[in-house]
Amino acid sequence: MSAVSGGEKVATKTAERILFTSLDLFNEHGETAVTSVDIAMELDISPGNLYYHFKGKEVIVLALFDMYRHKLSRILAAPDPDLSLQDFFCFLYLSLDCSSLFRFLYRNPTDLMEKYPALSRGFRQLLLTREETVARQLDYLRRNQQLKLPADSLAPLSEQIGLVFSQAANYYLIKEQMLDQKGFIQKCLGSILFLLRPYLKGDSEDVGVLKELIGELRFNQESSDE
């Protein structure tokens, strides 16, 4: 027998529907443009019912951020010191894929963090952890002789990759380069490959293989399994 009653199951299901509908609306129109009433209308439930599950839009935004943090933290956890260049690109792919699911967070992070101080510290911490994880992986690749990277280039290179991760979507949007999710991820991976290219050892062969992987978005995704 389940410990969860039928009523609780329905409530959980409604809460989930609210979260996923909000995520879609935020991603499509931006968080600022979407109200609680919009969300209720989209779901065809009363604003009172919505309020029963989430006490306001802030609670929804924070719950979505928690989902994002949970997912991304698993991708960032404990990189393998023996990683290959392909493993690194697989990591980049997973990280970009996860972030593009929650892309409303990157649309206007400055205002979002000012509006929701409860989100601010966690989001900042997550971005710093991601940049540190990238730096650590680059350092492993350097020690494994897969990258000819001077030690003092680790920090600026990780920062440039962080910039692509968190700001490229807005830049493409401003320039009106319309990309679907797949096209966006491919373009970001291509930019990061460009950044790494001067430091690749085997060069042409590695680049060829990586370009092919990026073109097909076929990465060994063991680490993404739940």
Added chain:
Amino acid sequence: MSAVSGGEKVATKTAERILFTSLDLFNEHGETAVTSVDIAMELDISPGNLYYHFKGKEVIVLALFDMYRHKLSRILAAPDPDLSLQDFFCFLYLSLDCSSLFRFLYRNPTDLMEKYPALSRGFRQLLLTREETVARQLDYLRRNQQLKLPADSLAPLSEQIGLVFSQAANYYLIKEQMLDQKGFIQKCLGSILFLLRPYLKGDSEDVGVLKELIGELRFNQESSDE
């Protein structure tokens, strides 16, 4: 005798004061957070007086954008095919300096362009022109043998520089790296030098000179003279 009457002079002066005060407030708090009434209060004039000069906040935003476009366009105009690396960094410096004076435009460009469609096309065009101008200068440097840059690297390198130009400020803000205007410009120039470094020919000597120039922000600024 001046063709401008005393009353007109006062009106022009008030209009200027409104613009510069608005610019300060927008840069400090973000355009979204500042209302016409805030601007009038800061200037100690009545909202009616403000309205006499500018029919709403949109008109002020557009007037400021026009100032920015005018200034930046002069910097972007007709780069010299014989330019040196130092000339290129002088151009980057002037361009960053000008943009940081109008930094509210870069705080949240996606929402700003959606809110003010009249700004949207001009801003997009300006960013594209800047990226093209950077690409053209990189190409000159390549042809002058100052950069060992493969031809197919021009576009991705210009795009990465464009990303630093237009998005780095937000990225530093999110990471809580607090920088004053000078520190911000130095950090951006340092990032761009890092991007170019693999392609520099003389390397160590050039890098030393450029690092010194960036450290002191002392560039030959002929091209900025009015």
